[in-house]
Amino acid sequence: MKKENQLTPLEKWERLTFADNFIFCKVLNDNVDICKELLELLLEIKIEKIELPSAEYSLKTDFHSRGVRFDVYVKDGGGRSFDIEIQTAHATSLAKRARYYQGLMDVDSVHTGMDYSKLKESYVIFLCMGDAFGKKLPRYTFRYICEEDGGLRMNDGTVNIFFNARMYDKMETEGLRSFFRFLCGMKPTSDFTDRLSALVERTKLSAQWRHSYMTWEQEMKYQARELAQELAPEIAREMAVGIAKDIAKDMAKDMAKDIAKDMAKDMAKNIAKDMAEEAAKEKVKETALNLLRLNVAAVDQIAQATGLSVDEVRELNDTLQSAQA
Incomplete structure (x- = not known):
């Protein structure tokens, strides 16, 4: 049909x-x-x-x-x-x-x-x-x-x-x-x-109304084109929303896969970065603890050497003292 x-x-x-x-x-x-x-x-x-x-x-x-x-x-x-x-x-x-x-x-x-x-x-x-x-x-x-x-x-x-x-x-x-x-x-x-x-x-x-309809349809098509040009700016946003919904329905699976891949890469990078930063910080804390055990420098000097804050070094020192007590 x-x-x-x-x-x-x-x-x-x-x-x-x-x-x-x-x-x-x-x-x-x-x-x-x-x-x-x-x-x-x-x-x-x-x-x-x-x-x-x-x-x-x-x-x-x-x-x-x-x-x-x-x-x-x-x-x-x-x-x-x-x-x-x-x-x-x-x-x-x-x-x-x-x-x-x-x-x-x-x-x-x-x-x-x-x-x-x-x-x-x-x-x-x-x-x-x-x-x-x-x-x-x-x-x-x-x-x-x-x-x-x-x-x-x-x-x-x-x-x-x-x-x-x-x-x-x-x-x-x-x-x-x-x-x-x-x-x-x-x-x-x-x-x-x-x-x-x-x-x-x-x-x-009625042949008269059949002819009128065909003339009317052509006029409607012309008016529709004119109206479309007139209304296009004000309905563009509504059309965009509708088109986006249709695209989402037709392409959701493929888009989801691509987006998931990109998200997985970004998440992996962020996780790796966080893990590296955490490992580096733990290494710095271990160095500070070793210096505290050797008692070769003051708290403020160890803080300056390791990049930790004075409060962080003092907290490590308190933990060390409690463990040795």
């Missing part, structure tokens, strides 16, 4: 599923009722109506700021904002992305002269194909709380949720379990996932 990077654009198109960013955005953008139903399923809330979803909706606060492209960004009739992100690849900065997205959503919701109290709830929802935080939970929900009093919530209206799709069997409801099994590439097992599957297939049969 060909690897992903060996596939032609047409082969990639034929293999796409709902978990693919292009299909995910297209299905939810073109089907308001499905988007609404998905939000209700994920958040376990009722939504009266939603505005037409904005697939890959772009926000930027000013000319100099960094923009962001949301996967699916919608608002309900009460002003609440929802951003749904599909995350198929491993990422190390999802928490910071959620923080940035929340800020941009607030900017999008606040109009000039509007009071902050008018800000409505905003949800950033990541549908991750892996475990974002490594705790093996099916869902991670974050709201601000007081560190000194865990029961005190900030109640600023922001909610960040990270789903772990691979833990579908641990989801709270059968509806969620069915949806995330489908997201992981399994057959639909509910009315909702049946409809999603049909919409995915209908999208893939």
Whole structure:
């Protein structure tokens, strides 16, 4: 079987599923009722109506700021904002992305002269194909709380949720379990996932969307190159750590042998040096003892002759006297 990077654009198109960013955005953008139903399923809330979803909706606060492209960004009739992100690849900065997205959503919701109290709830929802935080939970929900009093919530209206799709069997409801099994590439097992599957297939049969996908993929490749050049300095350290871990796994045994040899040589040299120094010092002490036995010189003279301290010579002399007593 060909690897992903060996596939032609047409082969990639034929293999796409709902978990693919292009299909995910297209299905939810073109089907308001499905988007609404998905939000209700994920958040376990009722939504009266939603505005037409904005697939890959772009926000930027000013000319100099960094923009962001949301996967699916919608608002309900009460002003609440929802951003749904599909995350198929491993990422190390999802928490910071959620923080940035929340800020941009607030900017999008606040109009000039509007009071902050008018800000409505905003949800950033990541549908991750892996475990974002490594705790093996099916869902991670974050709201601000007081560190000194865990029961005190900030109640600023922001909610960040990270789903772990691979833990579908641990989801709270059968509806969620069915949806995330489908997201992981399994057959639909509910009315909702049946409809999603049909919409995915209908999208893939469209020559217009097939052409759009191929154009989109080329644009994504171009943007990826541009972004890589932009981000390279700030992620170099993270990449270095990851590369080091991979190298360590692949080369640990060979490197360990080489390192062990070098360490053994250094240790042998140090041990030999210590032993030589100790032997030399013992020889000097033996010479000092002989001079003390012959009583041919004073303590300070013996110290000067042998290089020992006066205290060391006196200690040797006391030992000698005790032995002769």
